[in-house]
Each structure stands twice: as structure tokens, then as C-alpha cells.
Amino acid sequence: MTKQFEFIYRDRVRYSDCDMHQHMNHAAYFSFFEQARVEYFEKLGMKAGDDFKSIPFIIAAAHCDYKAPAYINDDIAIEMGTTSIGNTSFRIDYEMKNAKTGKLLAQGYTIQVMFDYDKMLSYPVPEALKRKMIKM
Secondary structure, three states, X not given: OOOOOOEXXXXXXXXXXXXXXXXXXXXXXXXXXXXXXXXXXXXXXXXXXOOHHHOOEEEEEEEEEEOOOOOOOOEEEEEEEEEEEOOOEEEEEEEEEEOOOXXXXXXXXXXXXXXXXXXXXXXXXXXXXXXXXXXX
């Protein structure tokens, strides 16, 4: 059963994403999730700047369940959104599908932890960010 997310990122599988078996390499799924996450946060008003501190969280966990292969030039759609928010962390879930057929290719999640790079400590998820993520 798939979830309903309001944010969708679209892309295409490139030759460099594929392995010797002629399908998308397992590591490339995480690269697509990462780019989708960048676009998601830009939509929330959090754009990466020249300073790495402009994105105030780190990835604490990343998980992917592979469901079906993707091939070169496949159009993909990644439906995603924040599914839970804790004190200092939040979870984003992803579903990658073939954009033309709707076939589920992968499901995954990442856990982000708010992080103060100067103090090298986690801190609570800001209320303003919580409100933005809940609206999506």
C-alpha cells in the first residue's frame, strides 16, 4: 500500500546511474532521494547557500527497500513528505515510481537531526519548520 504525499520530484535515470546489469545501481536510489529532499526543502524556503550551515540538519539514518528495477531513460517520480517529527529529529518517507506506468520501484526513508555545527550538538526542531513540514 502506498502513501499519499503532496510533494513530487520528477527526474530521469541517466546512463551514469546504471550498473553492469543495465539497471539503476542500488546506490543511485539514495542520490535521487537526496535530490528530491533538496527540492523539498527549497519549496519549504530552506535553500542551500554558500555555507554548509545553511542546511541545519544532518542525516542520521537512510533506508531503502528496492521493489523493482529502473532502467536508463526511465522517467521517475518520487513522492515524499515528512511523516513524523520528534524533539530533535524528523523522518521523511519516499516512494519512487516509474512516472509512466506508476509501478513502485523503491520505498525509503531518512531521519534528519537538527544540528548546530558551531556547538556540535543537536537541538529541537524549530516550531516554524514543523509548521511548514506539516502543511506539505
